[in-house]
Amino acid sequence: MQLTAQPRNDARADVVQKANDIVQVKQVTRELPLGNEQISILRGISFAIPRYSWIAIMGSSGSGKSTLLGLLAGLDTPSSGEIHVDGVDITHMDEGKLARFRNEKIGMVFQSFNLIPTLTALENVEVPLFASRSSERSSARAKRMLELVRLGDRLHHRPNQLSGGQQQRVAIARALVNEPNLLVADEPTGNLDSVTGEAILDLFDNLRKELGLTIVIATHDRAVAARVDGILHLADGLLVEDGR
Numbered sequence: 001m002q003l004t005a006q007p008r009n010d011a012r013a014d015v016v017q018k019a020n021d022i023v024q025v026k027q028v029t030r031e032l033p034l035g036n037e038q039i040s041i042l043r044g045i046s047f048a049i050p051r052y053s054w055i056a057i058m059g060s061s062g063s064g065k066s067t068l069l070g071l072l073a074g075l076d077t078p079s080s081g082e083i084h085v086d087g088v089d090i091t092h093m094d095e096g097k098l099a100r101f102r103n104e105k106i107g108m109v110f111q112s113f114n115l116i117p118t119l120t121a122l123e124n125v126e127v128p129l130f131a132s133r134s135s136e137r138s139s140a141r142a143k144r145m146l147e148l149v150r151l152g153d154r155l156h157h158r159p160n161q162l163s164g165g166q167q168q169r170v171a172i173a174r175a176l177v178n179e180p181n182l183l184v185a186d187e188p189t190g191n192l193d194s195v196t197g198e199a200i201l202d203l204f205d206n207l208r209k210e211l212g213l214t215i216v217i218a219t220h221d222r223a224v225a226a227r228v229d230g231i232l233h234l235a236d237g238l239l240v241e242d243g244r
């Protein structure tokens with residue numbers, strides 16, 4: 001596959017390309033109040049992500065990676081501009097519809113796993129199923145996802161009984177249990193040693209092939225760069241040509 005994530009300033013990309021893009025980001029800005037001022041965290045960025053690709057967002061700490069991923073995942077709203085996911089404008093959706101869309105189409109994984117400590121691995125993975133209209137019995141489906149991330153023998157362990165890498169695999173199973181098209185991962189290997197981190201990256205690579213996923217991963221891990229289809233470099237809230 002050729003380099004697939006391209007900064008795109010021309011808003012009228014051709015129609016065929018649009019159908020192939022799972023994400024379109026158009027002139028997005030994000031400002032936040034700081035005291036009496038507004039600070040610009042994202043300062044007008046545009047790009048598209050082709051379906052089934054694996055894209056890394058790289059940039060130093062504070063460059064806006066988490067802010068951008070939160071917008072892609074529909075957890076936050078841009079100050080201006082539009083974001084389309086799977087052909088749908090998520091920037092102008094009402095909150096109820098967006099919550100359903102997010103639950104069905106977008107999975108999210110964080111650096112700190114964010115598992116519920118009092119629930120077992122299986123119960124953690126079942127959580128997103130309660131909000132969806134899944135016909136399959138939820139525990140069967142959650143179990144299948146945990147088997148997919150090779151934790152079939154840890155179903156009833158709680159997070160504090162699992163290693164960091166295992167906890168992240170539970171979080172990945174949870175993110176994928178509703179069969180989303182898009183997986184957004186914010187520094188998923190940031191709390192893991194390099195060997196465990198590599199294993200998580202292998203897992204992403206296998207899952208995207210098995211499940212037909214598009215993956216967007218924020219990282220400053222150079223090891224990721226070698227494995228992805230394209231890299232978007234963020235610097236100070238803007239996309240730049242390379243890491244400098």
Ligand SMILES: Nc1ncnc2c1ncn2[C@@H]1O[C@H](COP(=O)(O)OP(=O)(O)O)[C@@H](O)[C@H]1O
Pocket residue numbers: 032033034041059060061062063064065066067068
């Ligand atoms: N809720 C917030 N309020 C004010 N500033 C924020 C908030 N969240 C992030 N920022 C600022 O926005 C910038 C980008 O943050 P972030 O998206 O977390 O960057 P990264 O993930 O690349 O480290 C940073 O300067 C950060 O301090």
Ligand SMILES: [Mg+2]
Pocket residue numbers: 065066067186
């Ligand atoms: Mg961050």
